[in-house]
Amino acid sequence: MALLTVPICLLWQEYFALSAFLVTALLSLILGQLFYWLGQGAEQAQLKQTMIVVALSWGLIPWLGAIPFLMIAHGLAPLAETAPTILYFRDVWSALFEAVSGFTSAGLSMAIRPSQLPHSLQWWRSFMQWIGGVGVIVLMLAVLQPSTDAYRLYSAEGREDRLGLTIGQTVKRIWWIYGLFTVAGVMLLRVAGMTWWEALNHAMCAIATGGFSVTDSSIGGYGSAAKLGVILIMIFGAVSFSTHYAWLYRRRFRTLWQDSQHWLLWCLLLIGCGILLLENYWFSGTFRWLDTSFQWVSALTTCGFSTEPVQFWSPSGKLLLSLGMIMGAASGSTVGGLKLGRVSILFKAVVWRFRRISLSPHEMLRYQLDNQVLSQETAYRWIESAAVLLMLWLGSIAVGIFLLIHVVPSEYTLSDIFFEVASALGSAGLSTGITGPEMNLTAKITLTAMMWMGRLEIFPVLLLLTMPVQQVWRLIWGRRKKTRSKY
Amino acid sequence: MYLIVVGAGQEGRNLIDIAIQQGHRVSLIEPVAENARTVLQNHDVQVFNASIATGKILEEAEVKKADALIATTHDDAANLMAMFLGQDYGVKKLVSLINDSSHQHLFERLGVKVLPDAAAIVAQQLFDFCLEDRKNGTQGQS
Numbered sequence: 168m169a170l171l172t173v174p175i176c177l178l179w180q181e182y183f184a185l186s187a188f189l190v191t192a193l194l195s196l197i198l199g200q201l202f203y204w205l206g207q208g209a210e211q212a213q214l215k216q217t218m219i220v221v222a223l224s225w226g227l228i229p230w231l232g233a234i235p236f237l238m239i240a241h242g243l244a245p246l247a248e249t250a251p252t253i254l255y256f257r258d259v260w261s262a263l264f265e266a267v268s269g270f271t272s273a274g275l276s277m278a279i280r281p282s283q284l285p286h287s288l289q290w291w292r293s294f295m296q297w298i299g300g301v302g303v304i305v306l307m308l309a310v311l312q313p314s315t316d317a318y319r320l321y322s323a324e325g326r327e328d329r330l331g332l333t334i335g336q337t338v339k340r341i342w343w344i345y346g347l348f349t350v351a352g353v354m355l356l357r358v359a360g361m362t363w364w365e366a367l368n369h370a371m372c373a374i375a376t377g378g379f380s381v382t383d384s385s386i387g388g389y390g391s392a393a394k395l396g397v398i399l400i401m402i403f404g405a406v407s408f409s410t411h412y413a414w415l416y417r418r419r420f421r422t423l424w425q426d427s428q429h430w431l432l433w434c435l436l437l438i439g440c441g442i443l444l445l446e447n448y449w450f451s452g453t454f455r456w457l458d459t460s461f462q463w464v465s466a467l468t469t470c471g472f473s474t475e476p477v478q479f480w481s482p483s484g485k486l487l488l489s490l491g492m493i494m495g496a497a498s499g500s501t502v503g504g505l506k507l508g509r510v511s512i513l514f515k516a517v518v519w520r521f522r523r524i525s526l527s528p529h530e531m532l533r534y535q536l537d538n539q540v541l542s543q544e545t546a547y548r549w550i551e552s553a554a555v556l557l558m559l560w561l562g563s564i565a566v567g568i569f570l571l572i573h574v575v576p577s578e579y580t581l582s583d584i585f586f587e588v589a590s591a592l593g594s595a596g597l598s599t600g601i602t603g604p605e606m607n608l609t610a611k612i613t614l615t616a617m618m619w620m621g622r623l624e625i626f627p628v629l630l631l632l633t634m635p636v637q638q639v640w641r642l643i644w645g646r647r648k649k650t651r652s653k654y
Numbered sequence: 655m656y657l658i659v660v661g662a663g664q665e666g667r668n669l670i671d672i673a674i675q676q677g678h679r680v681s682l683i684e685p686v687a688e689n690a691r692t693v694l695q696n697h698d699v700q701v702f703n704a705s706i707a708t709g710k711i712l713e714e715a716e717v718k719k720a721d722a723l724i725a726t727t728h729d730d731a732a733n734l735m736a737m738f739l740g741q742d743y744g745v746k747k748l749v750s751l752i753n754d755s756s757h758q759h760l761f762e763r764l765g766v767k768v769l770p771d772a773a774a775i776v777a778q779q780l781f782d783f784c785l786e787d788r789k790n791g792t793q794g795q796s
Contacts, residue, residue: 529704
C-alpha cells in the first residue's frame with residue numbers, strides 16, 4: 168500500500184517523503200510475513216477469536232499508517248519554511264489520530280490547513296480512507312483463499328451480505344463496484360469544476376464516506392455543481408453493496424427502495440433535510456438549501472465533508488446532525504454509525520410492541536420485515552442484538568462526553584462535545600472545532616479510541632479489552648477456589 | 655367473505671391457501687403453537703393459539719362477523735364442538751371434516767355440511783384416475 172504511494176512522491180517531486188513510505192512498506196511487509204508465519208498451523212478460528220483478530224488488526228494497522236506522518240514531519244522540521252500544519256505531526260498521538268481517522272474512514276483531522284500538507288501526505292490520507300472504507304479485511308480476503316475462517320472474519324466486521332457464492336467472488340465484486348464508482352466519481356467532480364488532483368482525492372474520500380479533504384475549507388470553496396456532485400457520491404457510498412450489485416449487474420432497480428433500510432434511508436434523507444432547513448431558517452433567517460442539505464447528507468452517510476463550519480450552527484441543528492451520525496446509513500456499505508438496518512429493526516420492535524399490547528388474549532403476532540416473515544425467535548434475536556448495540560453505543564457516547572468535558576476548553580458547550588463524540592464513534596468526521604492538534608492528550612486518545620470502537624461496532628474491541636481482565640479474574644478466582652478446597 | 659378455520663392440519667392449511675388466494679379474510683384457531691406459527695409464516699392471517707374448547711375463543715375471533723365456520727381437525731369431538739358453538743352464534747355456513755363416518759348423523763342433525771371420510775374420497779379419486787387412463791388406453795387401441 169505504501170509502495171503505491173511512492174509514484175505520487177516522484178510525480179510531485181517530493182523526494183523527502185520517499186524514505187518515509189519505503190520504511191512503512193518494509194515494516195508492514197515484515198509484520199505481515201511475521202503474522203503469517205506465526206499463524207501457520209493455527210486451528211480453525213472461532214467467532215470470538217476472529218473478532219479479537221479484527222479488533223487487533225484495526226488497532227495495529229494505523230500505527231503503520233502513522234509512520235509517514237511522523238517521519239515526514241520530523242524530516243521537514245529543520246527547514247524554516249515548513250508550515251505549522253506539518254510540524255504538529257511530530258506528536259505521535261496526532262499522527263496516530265490521523266491514521267486511525269484514515270483507516271476507520273472517519274475524517275476528523277489533526278491537519279489545520281490540509282492544503283499545506285505535501286501531496287504525498289494528502290494522497291496518503293485519502294488512500295487510507297479509501298482502503299479503510301472497503302475494509303482492510305476485504306483486502307486480506309482477496310489474498311487469502313476463501314474458507315470458513317474467512318467468512319467468519321468477514322461477518323465479524325459487520326458486513327454479512329454476500330454477493331457471490333464464495334467470499335473471494337464477493338470480495339472481487341465489491342472491489343469492482345467500488346473501483347467503478349470511484350472512477351465515475353472522479354470524472355463527475357472533474358466536470359463539476361475541481362482540478363484532477365482534488366477530484367481524485369475527494370472522490371476517493373466521498374465514496375469511502377471518509378471525509379478527508381485536500382483543501383482548507385473542505386468542500387466549502389467550490390461551486391454548487393461540485394457540492395451536488397459530492398452529495399451524490401456520498402449517497403452512493405451509503406447504499407449497501409449488495410443493492411449496488413443488484414441494480415448494476417441484475418438491473419433490479421427496485422432493490423434501491425424495496426427493503427426497509429433503504430426506504431428508511433431515502434425517507435431520512437428527505438425528512439432530515441426538511442427539518443434541518445426549517446431549523447436553520449428559524450435560527451439564521453435565510454434558507455440555505457444547498458449547505459444545509461450537504462451537511463445533513465454528510466452526517467447521515469457519516470462522510471464528514473462540510474461546506475461551512477458547523478460550530479456556528481444552532482444547538483438544535485447540531486443535535487439533529489449528531490442524531491444522523493449516530494444512525495448512519497445502510498448496513499453493507501462504507502458508512503459507520505448504528506446502520507439503518509438496525510434502526511429499522513428497532514423501529515419495527517416498537518411497532519410490534521404496540522401491536523402486542525392490542526392483541527386479544529390468544530392471538531399470535533406476525534413478525535414481518537421486508538416481505539419476509541420472521542419466526543418469533545429470529546425477531547427477538549435481531550431486536551436483542553440491535554438493542555444491545557444501541558445500549559453500548561449510547562454508553563460509549565456517555566463515557567466519551569464525560570472524559571472530554573474535563574479537558575475541552577470552556578468555550579465549547581455540551582452540545583459541541585456530544586456532537587464531536589457522536590462524530591468520532593459514528594466514524595463521521597464532522598467537527599465543531601474541538602478536534603485539532605492543540606487538543607489535550609486525553610481528548611486525542613479518547614476520540615481515537617472512539618473511532619476505533621465505532622468502526623468495528625464496539626463488540627470486537629470490548630472483547631479484546633476485556634480479555635486480559637478475564638484472565639486476571641480467572642487467576643484470582645481460581646486460586647481462591649483452590650485455597651478454599653483445602654479446608 | 656370472512657372464514658374462521660379450526661385446525662391447521664394438511665386440510666386446514668390448504669383451505670387457507672385457497673381462501674387467501676381468492677381474497678377472503680381468514681382467521682385460524684389452532685391449539686398447537688408450532689402449527690400455528692407455520693401458518694403465520696406463510697400467510698397473512700389472524701391466528702389464535704388456543705383450542706376450540708377455550709372459553710369464548712370464537713368471540714375473540716369475531717364470530718359475529720363470520721360468514722362461515724370450517725372445522726378441519728382430526729378430532730371429531732373438537733369438530734363437533736366447533737359446529738355446535740357455530741350454530742349457537744348463528745354462523746350461516748357450517749362445514750366440517752369427519753374422521754369417523756359413524757359420526758355423520760351427529761353433524762347432520764346440527765345442519766352441518768360434512769365431508770365424510772376424506773381418505774375414502776382421495777382413494778376413490780385415485781382409482782378414478784387409473785380407470786381414466788385405462789379408458790384412454792383402450793380408445794387408443796381401437
